[in-house]
Amino acid sequence: MNNINVVVIEDADSIRKSLVAELITDTEFSTVRSYGTIENFIFEDKEEPFPDVVVLDIQLPKVNGDEAIDMILLTYPKTNILIYSMYMDSSMIIKCISKGAVGYILKSQHSIKDIVEAIKIVKSGGSYLSPIIARKVLNYFHPSSEKKSQISLTIREEQVMNGLVNGSSYQEIANELNISIDTVRTYVKKIYGKMQVKSKVQLLSKIKSLFYIKESNQLF
Known part of the structure; x- marks a missing residue:
């Protein structure tokens, strides 16, 4: 069913064209628009429908990634922003997540088809992080010699x-870990208890806040 409207903002022509070419062949995408700069998108994109997902390269000319997120959400507050970058700088990752990005994909770790799948996931209400990025979040929960979690x-x-x-x-x-779905539910309950949350939304929100606090204390 054609129900996903996506915008790609990427200054590298070859990457942008490859991603667009893949997207337009997928029947789940009803509109695909692309731009080389954030300014072109904000000031020139007058088409409807509004984008469900914006795939954003954070190393764009003139505008930093976190600033671009502000500009996009100011114009399209309900848009899901999926960062697509080669950079793993912790401070930038934190800024993007805290500003409202719902996913962060490393160019070096994923194929074009992976990005297409990530777009579908965030459109459906999920989030998508490259394993290395997810690990940076989870590192907060590892005791270290410097400071116990x-x-x-x-x-x-x-x-x-x-x-x-x-x-x-x-x-x-359950399939990934080769355990039963009931066992997964048991682990989720334990995680919720330790994190002092009652839902997945609260869990992700707390992880985001802890991730930010940890970076501020330079514990990465």
């Missing part, structure tokens, strides 16, 4: 939470 999760609990952060369903997590 206030929240200690087991390895299996971390694996389950990694799945939740990446937008996986309980069944997908």
